[in-house]
Amino acid sequence: MRRVFAPSWLFLAHTDQFHKPGDFFATYMGADPVVVTRDKSGKIRAFLNSCRHRGARVCRADFGTTRSFTCSYHGWSYDLEGRLISVPNRDGYPDSFHPDDWGLVEVPHVQSYHGLIFGTWNPDAAALVDYLGDMAWYLDAMLDHDAEGTVVVGGVHKWVLDGNWKLAAEQFATDWYHVNMSHASALMVLSPEGKAPKDEIIHRTGRQYVDPNGHGAGFPVHPKNRFDARTVHEWMDYSALRDRLGDARVEGPLTNGHATVFPNFSYLPVNGSIRVWHPKGPDKMEVWSWTIVDKSMPDDVREAQRLYNLRTFGPSGIFEQDDGENWSEVQSISRGFVTNGVALNYQMGMGSERYDGRYPGRTSELYSDAAGRAFYARWQELMNTPAWHEVSE
Template sequence: MTSTLDPATGCESATAAPCGALRRPAELARNIDVSGLVDSEGGLLDRAIFTDHQLYKQELRRVFAPSWLFLAHTDQFQKPGDFFTTYMGEDPVIVTMDKNRRIRAYLNSCRHRGARVCRADFGATRNFTCTYHGWAYDLDGKLVSIPNQDGYPQSFDTGDWGLVEVPHVESYHGLIFGTWNPQPVSLREYLGDMAWYMDAMLDHDDAGTTVVGGVHKWVLEGNWKLAAEQFATDWYHVNMSHASALMVLSPDKKPKTEIVHRTGRQYVGPNGHGAGFPVHARNRFNAQQVHDWTDYDALRERLGDARVEGPLTDGHATVFPNFSYLPVIGTIRVWHPKGPDRMEVWAWTVVDKSMPPEVREAQRLYNLRTFGPSGIFEQDDGENWSEVQAISNGFITNRVPLNYQMGMGSEQEDGRYPGKTSELYSDAAGRAFYGHWRDLMNTPAWHEMEKR
């Protein structure tokens, strides 16, 4: 379903393509100018962007609907009929492989009364059937079965009532993204220089990557941007928030100061993407078995010294708006928004297909122990985000701006790393993240620009 603004009436129309149109009152689509809430140039942020319900609804319209959003990994689809259900913003979607082995995605909502047509998390099927009234759809999204169809008027055409399809689905090195935007830039163009940093995790050899251990899901009290921002920009919290975890990992039970006090770079993407990484790191946050198995000479030949000595080490990254990953840990995750003050985290462990079973298992277990739902690092992060959110609704608290000024003016192109980079300890990628968020929030999306 797409929404268009009728310039003649000032009302929004919801068009269930290809049949019919409905009109919505204009007040359902009110938009707020957020220019005064994000001063990315001055490094100040109004925390109302984490608490305001109207801003959250605007995010769904103007940030999530037009953006490329992570859906799944190609390894989750081996044969026609394999499916995985997920979300794009708060819209439920089904990702599936059709009979021609093409990956497609549909809004997981029956066109009759709106219930989900697939309630399983994943599996294999020939049809998606709504358990409410029995409308059934095939792998092409076509409506193929209706109980009591004779009761409908002659004008009723099943071809008009198929599942609403996500118009564009593309993949990059096994990662599947989709967008509701009918005329987007390509996924590769959207990623820009960020693709170079992603390759440090995804392009180790021609075999590609695979998923091990399924999908882990948990709920946190906190705005989704708090998590996405941290993975884009924040190495600064490591020495304080993760001190106890570093001691656990240290053989002598002392904090790993050589990990905390490092130099590095932080990629600052113009589309809100961000990545930080130490350089020339001697210690890596991965299972020893994985480290011993890795052929670093082969990686240098394939990826180059800059990537092997940088983002391949202990990096962190976010693809705007809500997909994040840690290259060495092997975790990829989505921060699904569930209101302004809650998020649902979905996390996968991704490894090289060329890894033998025992090395894959070592990486999976190390991932769970560090960044799984009860991981020693993950618990620290979740507690911080929930703490920030818990007090942000106070009247005075909500009026006090937040400081994002670390590393201001340090962004530069150094010729070694693509795009602009800042110091490792910097808020530069965070400023860019919120600057892009602000620009999208203030820009009418395609559904507001279309002519009826």
């Protein structure tokens, strides 16, 4: 929490969740509860969801619209700019008490990228776009289909899994390797022939993006078998997308693959799924998932994408169940004395990373642990580096 989550840019919400002043969404930054809102001037802000009197949450609802945030413990109330505006029994406080000194703690930096809102507690953090680096190019393949951007359809799915948050974040950054084995039955259900296309998946070619900040993305190139919603696929104007995004993105990360923005935000272009892995201790995570679609999508296409996401990567989805079972299995035996000390192999693709001139940054083979190695290298670097709050102390 102190060295990985506090200094990093963390995903908070989508801009489509905030249309008018007072719209809010409650979430977490690591283990810290925060509330994101649009203030009276239209600015998106994020505050620690904790009253300055005794520390209770000032917002108990998951989302909604409000004029102010009032703690239900003693009634301290705050406006949309985080200022303390009402204190019951105000006369009982000394003259040295100044409400201006006791506003909500505000997240110092909140920035958005193509509709995705991130925040960081680090007062001296680099800009979000610099933090993303070359990863932004891969994000654009899902977020920048047209000038209208993306919107959220449906609600936010939330579920709890036994497993460390890094298991999920690592897999989404680096692991196409598990697809053929773990998802064989799911692929069989989606296959027009009614059988798993194992050979086609095994021999797919593609690339895996490796980022020094711990981000990662993998994607097949010219996938022979498509498993996205057919209605969405038929609606896509691929010629226009080539003009906007270029051949490399359309033939690679546009519609398939997996990705993680370090530390705990991941997405799947194939079904418009974005998600955050909230850590709930060393052996438990809470998954929050949104479905996003192009704003220009007609209603029937949006509904097709929503249903496809529900069937595949929702809490009851045929792919999601497989992944959750794997992570829980890894976690369940990690407490053993011997198990905990056994080395694990991350050698796949070692030495294959290169700059190929087609994809930004360094990329490895599709089947590779390269992005996983970079993910843990970044985690190790942060764990061994005093954060800004430790340096100042």
